[in-house]
Amino acid sequence: MGGSRKWSKRAGAAVLGGVYAAALGVGFAVAEAVVSRTGPLAAALLGDLAATGTVFLAARALDNTSVYDPYWSVVPLPLALWWYFHPGPGGAADPVRFALVAVCLGLWGMRLTANFLRGWAGPGHEDWRYAAYRRLGPLRYWLVSLAGLQVMPTLVVFAALLPVYAVTRGPGRAPSVVDVLATAVALGAIALETVADEQKRRHQAGPARGEFVATGLWAWCRHPNYLGEVAFWWGMLGFGLAAGWRYAWTAAGAAAITLLFNLVSVPLMDRRLAGRYPGYAAFAATRPGLLPRLRGRKGGEDGPGSP
Numbered sequence: 001m002g003g004s005r006k007w008s009k010r011a012g013a014a015v016l017g018g019v020y021a022a023a024l025g026v027g028f029a030v031a032e033a034v035v036s037r038t039g040p041l042a043a044a045l046l047g048d049l050a051a052t053g054t055v056f057l058a059a060r061a062l063d064n065t066s067v068y069d070p071y072w073s074v075v076p077l078p079l080a081l082w083w084y085f086h087p088g089p090g091g092a093a094d095p096v097r098f099a100l101v102a103v104c105l106g107l108w109g110m111r112l113t114a115n116f117l118r119g120w121a122g123p124g125h126e127d128w129r130y131a132a133y134r135r136l137g138p139l140r141y142w143l144v145s146l147a148g149l150q151v152m153p154t155l156v157v158f159a160a161l162l163p164v165y166a167v168t169r170g171p172g173r174a175p176s177v178v179d180v181l182a183t184a185v186a187l188g189a190i191a192l193e194t195v196a197d198e199q200k201r202r203h204q205a206g207p208a209r210g211e212f213v214a215t216g217l218w219a220w221c222r223h224p225n226y227l228g229e230v231a232f233w234w235g236m237l238g239f240g241l242a243a244g245w246r247y248a249w250t251a252a253g254a255a256a257i258t259l260l261f262n263l264v265s266v267p268l269m270d271r272r273l274a275g276r277y278p279g280y281a282a283f284a285a286t287r288p289g290l291l292p293r294l295r296g297r298k299g300g301e302d303g304p305g306s307p
Contacts, residue, residue, distance in 0.1 A: 011122070012122030024074075026054045027078075044083060044158075048079065052071065056068070059150070065130040065149050066126045066127045071150070071153070071154065072153060072157055076108075076161055077102065089170070093169070093170065094174070097167055097172070097243065100179060100183050100239065133149075160236065160253035160254060161253065162252065163240025163241070166250050172244045178241060181238055192227065192228035195224075196218065212279075212280050221288050221289065221291065223261075226261045266289040
């Protein structure tokens with residue numbers, strides 16, 4: 001993986017920056033070339049797929065699917081801005097509502113990208129979830145990488161951004177309490193992810209690093225970081241609904257994110273943790289995957305730190 005070259009973390013980050021600059025350039029060029037014929041929604045999708053293809057080529061050249069990982073957090077804000085500058089027939093988006101959307105997307109994207117870079121050792125390091133597929137052989141591995149590990153997440157995040165597209169189709173309704181609630185949910189979700197990741201990082205650097213984390217937010221549910229990610233996209237949906245209830249169909253995006261984490265991410269991580277830690281299966285049986293149980297559990301397990 002990553003070829004035979006030994007990369008420093010700084011050099012790897014520079015290469016990654018170049019990859020994403022090229023991918024965004026390709027994506028914007030494709031979207032601009034077709035928007036007059038397809039409209040902003042389809043043009044953005046085609047540009048998104050072209051950018052994904054560019055990242056895939058870089059991942060293949062570097063022999064590392066993890067090159068794609070920052071795509072999830074890097075692309076949404078530029079895509080939102082592109083939609084903003086290609087408004088619908090009703091005119092530009094409400095500037096206050098779009099500013100709130102942009103701030104939330106910007107904070108979320110910077111935090112998630114920074115969290116990835118903190119744990120990424122460079123192009124020679126590939127996430128364990130991807131490395132496991134290498135047993136399929138090179139051809140099938142890269143087919144899985146393209147279709148399942150890169151194009152599929154791109155489509156899911158594009159779907160999650162549909163409420164942002166709705167916001168940019170016109171001024172919509174005047175900013176209201178719904179925008180305030182959407183902002184609170186999105187910012188709260190970012191805070192939840194941040195605290196969960198920092199608690200996990202401190203645990204892994206402490207004396208109990210040989211055990212799974214079961215304190216703090218991690219005592220209330222098995223994957224509070226995933227809960228924050230899911231909640232963020234429901235916050236984005238709030239902005240779409242604030243623009244107009246006719247955009248309720250964009251809930252399909254947040255639903256897709258929720259299904260992805262519940263059906264793929266949570267079971268995959270649970271299997272890995274159960275294989276690494278003998279006591280994890282028993283712990284998992286008493287804790288929900290995402291939504292914490294606010295009331296005491298059966299058998300006298302009332303506190304978050306109960307074994």
